[in-house]
Amino acid sequence: MTILADDPTAAAVLAAVPSYPVPPSGRSPAIDALRQARAGHGLAVGHDGVMLILRRPWLALDVPVAPPLDAHLPYGSIGEPRADLRCGLIPADFLDRILEHFAAALPNEAAAFVVWNEATGEFAINYPEIDEATPSRLVYRTPALAADWHVICDIHSHGRGAAFFSSTDNADDAHSTKIAIVIGLIDPSKGPNIASRLCAGGMFLPMPRSPFAGGNDAA
Ligand SMILES: [Zn+2]
Structure with a gap:
């Protein structure tokens, strides 16, 4: 050899x-x-x-x-x-539940993780510990997960601001393998403004489709 x-x-x-x-x-x-x-x-x-x-x-x-x-x-x-x-699509109602959580936190930003169990195939929502939340700033920690659980999506809101990946988001996402989603609730009655990307290999890649069941847009 x-x-x-x-x-x-x-x-x-x-x-x-x-x-x-x-x-x-x-x-x-x-x-x-x-x-x-x-x-x-x-x-x-x-x-x-x-x-x-x-x-x-x-x-x-x-x-x-x-x-x-x-x-x-x-x-x-x-x-x-x-x-x-490989985990399949995330149940559609997860996005609704997370949007409700984000709306309840307004005017502050908020965060949620979608996690998945490799052994059972089960999905769950994990609301992380928030160190600081304001309408324009959010500091939270990636959860320490039990064996077999994996972070699939790292989702945070920009409060009533637009959905985009800030330089802080870019720095936070640089070393992870996950789907990152930002949700802006500029006017909750008109529906959320959503930006998403796949973080892998130090790159940020466009999502070919929504990771949530039932959604065809790049979520
Ligand atoms: Zn952000």
Whole structure:
């Protein structure tokens, strides 16, 4: 077997985040194992780009992170991108319950997490401990979850402000793998203003659809 690094620490880093060339057939046992893993991430390098393959118990994400390579390479294709919820869609009434909670907190901002149990498939809402809440500022903590529970969505309101990701939100989300949602309740009678994104691999990706059952908009 080819030795990729002499130093054991470097070798461990490369083993933790492997990079595999795609064979002309488009498939290899190593890439299949990466795609089927419960959790982990690595790269597949094809003639048509570089795919980040990232897995969490609740998420299967294949996202191109480089354009097609100019050089002629005898590699296969990285395949189609995907962003699938392995946990399935979140029950529709969860969004209603969270919106009620946010409306009750007005004019202050508020937060909620949607969590999912890998063993039972159950979803739940976790209202985090709030350190500080005002109409324009919210400080809260990601919950410490019991085994088998995972944060799927980190949702906060901007009170009566518009929904957008602030620089504070960007800093908070940079190192997580989660769906981040901001809800603005400018005029609750007209419905919420919603912004969402998938945070993964240090990137912020657009959501192809709402993670909530019944919603087709990018929630
Ligand atoms: Zn915010």
